[in-house]
Amino acid sequence: MNTSTLEVEEKPKTNAQRISGSEAVLRCLLEEGVDTIFGYPGGAIMPIYDELYKYMDKLNHILVRHEQGASHAAQGYARVTGKTGVCFATSGPGATNLITGIADAQIDSTPLVAITGQVASHLLGTDAFQETDVMGISMPVTKWNYQVTKAEEIPYAIARAFYIANSGRPGPVLIDITKDAQFSEFDFEYEKCTKIRSYHPFPVMESASVDAAAQLINEAKKPMLLVGHGVLISKAQSELLALAEKAGIPMASTLLGLSAVPNKHPQYVGMLGMHGNYAPNIKTNECDLLIAVGMRFDDRVTGDLNTYAKQAKVIHIEIDPAEVDKNVKSDVAIVCDAKAALIALEKKVEQNSHDEWLAEFRALDAIEFEKVGEADLHPTSGEVKMAEVIRIISEKTKGEAVIVTDVGQHQMIASRYYKFEDTRCNVTSGGLGTMGFALPAAMGAKLGRLDKQVIAVIGDGGFQMTIQELGTIFQSKIGVKVLILNNNFLGMVRQWQELFFDRRYSFTEMTNPDFQMISKGYGIPCNKVDKRAELETAIEVFLEHDGPYLLEVCVEKEGNVFPMIPTGESVSNIKLEA
């Protein structure tokens, strides 16, 4: 095999300027419209940081407290803006600390460009100080990675990186740049990448499959739309609504699809999956047609595949051909961008309504509300419940805040009870389920949407995984609202132990530090509530405060999240109680 580097085309330089590789990196980022970078310096990336000093007025660099925070913050930024998130780290430990965020971005299709410094090229492979094989480590969790060993490769590599990260099914890209490549000078010129011979991110829609899908929709008596993250990625929210409204189809959302459809919409029927709503899960096994848009039939959505929607025909609209027929076999697959498919499909479907079918969902909603919702949302005695906190926040923000959740019970409660009315407002780690995600991701989300209220909802366990990012919030004055739902337990694991391990609470009870003192130590105003009577006022202060604020709510220690589909069971076996 040829081990040469990217073919940098030999052509006469026109407006070329002689600059260093480091400066070229920053110039490339500016050419790609980057305004915010999350990062942490170190020996192998020092030349780039040195150049950054010169570009501080153009590039807002946020110094995180741990590189994992940089990759999650870049994800948060990307998820709310649709732009590509950017993070920097040094070689070795800096680069390995980025990996969790990169893996998270890969599984949740988030566009990310990570730039890591690397030891000088003559030291590659010598186990030099702070050298790790970041190419080898990142390969399984990136959409593409590339090691730059010559300054001349920088423009081409970065142009490709941005094109690859944010086209087709988005994902993370890593560019590793040796220290000598950062130092050496070359004639800089930049050209955006728009084409790679071996990469075709947008499959061309086949009209035959659109026709077949339209026919299935027109014939269906009980159709159901499954709205995934792909709808948000392709900015197809209004196209989705147009189709759903014309054909009168109920819409259910995946965890990552939340906020694609306003929750008040009369055809919105709730969230799918393990801790989703009762109606859409039950109806999955009663509908006659599933129309899955930009979602990948994750096992958290499908439960046991052998009993999943066997009675239904399946239309799968998906940009990634590898996802088609991977978990659920489709009758018709439209392999292309969701927006294009929905536009084409809307033209071919007939005006219709399915009022009786929709009413069946509402009947199940009523059962869910009676068995779970009422007690969760409006308790009158006992300790504070997570759900009532979310309900109040949802009401006070009119469903228009950006909700960034960590992983655990609070994540499921926030996803179930926050009534999203605005779009691209749900940021969570779905595929990897990364604890420690929310605090840094919320920082990124806030910097991406300064106009929005951004609320991080975090458990006491996950908070402590990236708690040091309070330092970043403090130093960079990032106006995120941090809500800790403290149950002194690794709640979600404890729930499983209660239900499936005979209440053997093996290492899930946590003795927590004084979060108030920690917050104060970081100069972040805070408050702690454990009484229902004080909750509403405390939330008002929390929301109205100008700038970052930490609110700790002590919630019931052994609360459970229902409904629930036990792992590997059929979606029909969704349980409303233990």
Add this chain to the structure above:
Amino acid sequence: MEKQYTMSVLTEDKAGLLNNLTIILTRRKINIDSLNVSTTEVKGISRFTIVVTTSKDKVDNCVKQFRKLIDVLGAFVYEEDEVYYQELALYKVPTSVFLNGNKIETLVRNNGARILVIEADHIIIEKTGHMEDTQDLYRKLEPLGLLEFVRSGRVAISKSKRKTEAYIKELEETRSNELSIKDY
């Protein structure tokens, strides 16, 4: 049901791709039976021929994952009867076995093998064929004092009439670099 499949992957001639491809297999605990990398008739394009024993579902899934790699131009999977394939085997035997009245010359000839090199102390025999054939000769030479044996990865060519270049053109037409909504 597990079966032997030949996967054929057309790629840009870039470093690191072998690792990319094998990661996809190892993640799924699929063992590689044989592997070959070679250039193709199209400049700058390489072909990986990977033989695995697994189920149809898994092999299809892997091929789809291969296609997702940025530098992969195409990936295909073939069953036994859809390809022409060969392997090359080399056998080293002591020169003395030819002198001891063995019918080794006949053996070589009857098995469609040929003598590649004759040295004072050893002789190299070469044979191409399917694995069963090269294995068969191995079994026959072993009792005579086989010193060393090596077999190459499978090389395979599909029975389809399509040219590699034509395939790449087709690919360009059915998939696109840009999203154009206006056509709909």
